[in-house]
Amino acid sequence: MRAFLMLVLGMILGAAAIVVGVYFYFATGQAPVATSAFPMPFEKKLAHWALNATVGREMPKTVPLQPDDANLAAGAQIYREHCAVCHGLPEQKPTLIAAGMYPRPPKLLEGKGVTDDEPGESYWKVANGIRLTGMPGFRPRLSETQMWQVSLLVANADKLPKSVHDNLSVPMVTDEKAVPTK
């Protein structure tokens, strides 16, 4: 009995110590807040667990549009206007905005991007955004059709029709001021 009570007391004190430790970590300014600061311990892991669990549960499993030329062309136009400033254009340097963000917005038109994700997964992220990352939620400012068009674009970024790729290859005006970062 006595040993059991000691164990329970030990567990309560241990839990209290963790709460106090976490409180002091944040309250005394030990936690990183600048975009250029080091990552917080477990920050990426915890954030990705939470994101993947929610997206996996909520993402639509069927895609209501075809990735045909018309939808991909419309997606490219939306991408240029609302995504390129952060996620970049093919063979262009990152904008000053993208270069100063934490976490850095991944390139979606070069390399693997999100071509290995279901379009429904990207659609969920476009519609809802990703908290505390800078990734905006676009619902209801883009229509459902527009959000699917741009999601199909990034899902098919490695096999776009030439006309769509050519449109995306025209540099943004802000690119003149972009600086190499890495």
Ligand code: HEC
């Ligand atoms: C203001 C900057 C910004 C804009 C504009 C923006 N994003 Fe993002 N986006 C981000 C950041 C930062 C992340 C990384 C979030 C993370 O690390 O979890 C992200 C993540 C994503 C992801 C997930 C990438 C992955 O590897 O899982 C997708 C898909 C995406 N964005 C699509 C878009 C689309 C499509 C648009 C335009 C309609 C857009 N984003 C506009 C900043 C932006």
